[in-house]
Structures are given as C-alpha cells and as structure tokens.
C-alpha cells in the first residue's frame with residue numbers, strides 16, 4: 305500500500321438505472337422521500353425536489369402492495385418529465401412486496417432480518433432482479449436482526465455482519481453481483497465498528513461489493529448534521545463508502561447539500577497531496593488511550609494536554625499517525641484544525657468528519673475547532689456536539705429521531721421541536737422519536753425513552769424497550785412523556 309496516498313477501498317461497479325456506483329465512480333449522494341408512496345402526485349413532486357437538490361438516487365418506502373404498485377405510475381411520470389433519477393424501493397417487513405417493486409424500480413433494498421434462510425424467496429427475488437437489471441441492497445439495521453442471528457450474537461456489530469454475509473454469500477452463490485451493502489445504526493460507534501468488520505469479512509471472502517453508508521435516526525439541525533458527519537466521515541476517511549445518505553428529521557431535500565459537503569470534503573484529499581496515511585487502523589472495540597475521564601473542548605485545555613494540529617489535507621490520518629507512531633506522546637492529546645469557513649454548518653460538518661474517528665477510536669482526548677470566522681459560542685457548541693456524537697462526552701439530551709418516510713404517522717419535525725423545547729435541558733438522556741411502530745421500537749435500540757407513532761393521532765410511549773402507555777392521543781403524549789421521565793427520577797427542573 306502506498307502510505308503517502310489516500311485511497312478508496314476497491315469495489316465493483318453496480319448500476320442503479322443510469323447511475324453507477326462503486327468502481328471508479330464518485331461517491332453518490334442519495335436521499336429518501338417521506339410522502340405516502342401511494343400518493344403518486346406527492347411522491348413524484350418530492351422525488352423531483354430531491355433530484356433537483358442534486359441527488360441521483362432516491363428511495364421510497366414500499367410497505368404494502370399498493371405502495372409497491374405505485375411505482376408503476378411514479379416512475380413513468382418522472383421519466384416523462386425528464387428525470388432519470390435512480391429509484392429505489394425500500395422493503396422492510398413483507399418480502400413479497402420486493403418482488404412487486406422489482407417489476408418497476410432500479411434497485412430494491414431489503415432488510416435480511418425479514419427473510420427466511422430457506423425457502424427460495426430471496427433467490428426468486430435475485431432472479432427477478434437479474435432479469436430486469438435491478439440492483440439489490442442488503443440493508444442491515446442495528447435493532448432489527450433475524451432471530452437466529454440475534455440469538456447467536458445479540459444486537460452487536462458482529463451480528464450485523466453475520467446477517468449481511470449470509471445474504472451476500474447467497475448472492476455470490478447465485479452468481480449475482482449487482483449488490484450494495486449497508487450496516488446502519490443510530491449509535492456511531494456501533495455503526496463504524498460494524499462497517500469495519502464488514503470490510504474485513506468481505507475482504508477475507510474475496511467480495512468487493514460497494515458500500516452504502518449512513519447513520520440512522522441522526523435527528524435534525526446542527527446535531528443531526530454532526531452525528532451523520534462523525535459516522536460517515538470516520539469511514540470515508542479510510543476510503544470506505546461508495547454512496548451515502550445523511551438522514552435528517554427535516555425535509556429530505558435538506559439532506560442532499562450536507563451529503564454533498566461530505567463528498568466534496570473527502571474528494572479534496574484524493575491524489576498525492578496527502579502526506580500521511582499509516583497502515584489502516586481498524587479498531588473494532590472501544591478503548592481509551594489515556595485515562596482522562598471526560599474529553600475536553602478547547603476552552604478547557606490545561607498544561608497536561610498536548611495539542612496536535614493537523615495541517616495537511618488528510619487530517620484524520622495525520623493525527624492518527626502522530627498519536628500511534630510516536631511513543632514519545634505520553635500526555636492526553638487534543639486534536640486541532642483550522643477551518644476558515646464562515647458558515648457554522650460547514651465548519652461543523654467538516655470538523656465532525658475529520659475529528660470523529662479519533663474520538664470513536666479512543667485516540668484523542670479533546671477537540672479544538674479553530675474557526676476564526678464564526679462565533680466562539682458556535683465553536684463551543686460544535687465541539688461539544690462532536691464529543692457527544694462520538695459518544696465520549698454526553699452533555700445534553702440525545703434525540704434518536706427517524707428521518708420519517710411514507711410510514712410516518714404524524715408531523716415528526718414539528719413534534720421533535722416540541723419535545724426538544726421541553727426536554728433539551730436534561731443531561732445525558734436518550735429520547736427516541738420515531739414515526740411508526742413497525743420499525744421505530746427496533747431502530748431506536750438504546751434509547752432511554754421512546755415516543756412512537758402507533759396509529760393516526762395515537763402515540764405509544766416506551767421506557768427502554770418496554771411499552772408503558774399504549775395508543776394515547778397525540779395531544780396528551782408530550783405531557784405523558786414528561787410525567788414518565790419524572791416518575792423515573794430522570795427529570796430536572798429548567799433553571
């Protein structure tokens with residue numbers, strides 16, 4: 305390996321309609337609609353907005369037959385209006401819908417947790433995809449693993465990889481290679497470890513399938529952007545990832561510029577300019593290099609810390625090399641980098657993408673975002689959120705909020721804002737805010753409390769994984785959530 309060069313992991317090319325990913329193609333940005341897929345006019349309009357924002361791939365959920373059949377109208381309408389956007393059907397619980405959607409779409413995403421290991425259902429889908437030239441994504445999600453995998457591995461990165469490999473091997477056996485794979489989680493550490501383990505497993509099996517990256521339920525605003533950038537950036541920094549989706553609890557077209565920012569950020573470091581790239585350091589278990597309990601932000605630096613400033617255009621590798629290859633560094637370390645951007649969002653995304661990996665791997669003990677063109681208040685907020693998204697210092701409530709999709713049963717963006725207004729002063733709690741009862745409870749995996757859409761106008765509240773109040777009217781749900789937090793002794797009054 306050339307240690308002086310940033311390289312992307314080698315992958316084969318997969319065609320999703322006219323869009324190609326993997327191989328030597330640039331990293332493709334994608335997003336997902338949150339309209340009811342069966343509402344053809346709304347779905348076409350939103351797909352166009354996402355495509356206009358610059359995403360060549362758009363995914364729509366297909367939870368039932370009528371959604372699967374809706375592609376028969378959605379796709380011709382888009383094509384008639386000149387949109388060649390690659391259209392992907394997202395299948396979760398009903399494998400038969402994959403077969404319906406495969407008659408129309410360019411790619412089908414399945415969750416292997418919902419397929420039987422025997423019976424030929426998956427092989428029949430492969431045959432259909434092969435015939436029509438449809439690509440397939442094996443999309444594993446932390447929190448929805450198949451029973452036999454869960455029993456053997458628990459809900460772990462190892463289990464996620466075993467689940468993906470089982471299905472990738474079935475694709476190889478059927479001699480079908482138009483396959484993409486993903487390992488999503490809302491926990492950035494789980495997500496990064498799962499993808500790294502996947503890369504190792506695929507390398508040992510001689511597989512070169514392209515990889516789709518994403519952090520699920522990242523939330524909204526600056527927090528959502530930072531959380532996505534930490535997880536996605538930690539992998540892109542090592543050349544892992546062929547297509548990305550930044551999931552935000554906002555209008556889906558807002559996801560596109562953030563994803564583009566990440567792609568651009570890493571495209572700048574290709575070529576010979578990167579001065580350092582040590583042997584790959586693929587930690588798949590978390591441990592801290594120093595015994596500092598709470599990683600710091602720059603205003604908290606004292607003389608016991610050593611500051612390492614990265615100056616090259618491959619900062620992640622530069623910091624990593626400085627820390628790993630230098631036995632003389634005994635002190636806890638703060639990683640520093642100058643960002644001259646004038647928009648806080650850009651500083652946040654770039655710094656999170658560069659610095660997150662060092663925190664996720666326990667190598668750095670603090671961050672210094674040196675951004676002279678934004679306010680100190682914004683800098684400190686960004687630094688704290690990077691530590692929080694990397695799970696090394698939890699200083700505020702974390703919201704595990706789904707981006708919403710055609711299954712969402714209420715206005716999730718507005719509701720999340722109301723929940724934040726009442727609870728954001730609480731420290732260290734994780735609150736799941738999920739659109740539907742089908743996937744929500746599994747995907748908010750490690751939340752302390754959950755607010756989940758159960759039916760139209762009805763919410764079910766969770767404490768951990770247990771249902772505490774079922775089907776309460778939505779206009780009472782936030783008060784009941786606050787009551788529940790109080791009953792469990794996790795409430796503090798706002799000062």
Ligand code: SF4
Nearest residue numbers: 706709712739740744
């Ligand atoms: S949890 Fe949210 S994004 Fe996931 S399927 Fe349900 S509504 Fe859609």
